[in-house]
Amino acid sequence: MTAAMEPGAQALFDKFGTYILPGRVSDPRRGIEEAQEAERIGLGCVWISERYALKEPAVLAGAVSQATSKIRITGTMYATMRHPLVTASVADLMQALSGDRFRLMFARASRPI
Secondary structure, three states: OOOOOOOOHHHHOOOEEEOOOOOOOOOOOHHHHHHHHHHHHOEEEEEEEEEOOOOOOOHHHHHHHOOOOOEEEEEEEEOOOOOOHHHHHHHHHHHHHOOOEEEEEEEOOOOOO
């Protein structure tokens, strides 16, 4: 948000977010830069999806939480791919690490294993 932005505009921008690292990626560090830019322009949230290999939302959310200070972080995880205790542990740790900025979204894009 710029210093000249009106308070009403900030409240509106806070409702918008962006999806970082869309599609396949070769350098996941780019997601940290994308999150920092989203925070700089005043967006309220970033979403991180799961894709095997270079898009692990738990790890990326941890990195983003330490590279930003205000933006909310939503990690999307496949509900059927982790044990529920592991998923709950990730969410609990991310809440503590991020200062209550983490949100968890479940997806079902893979068959249960």
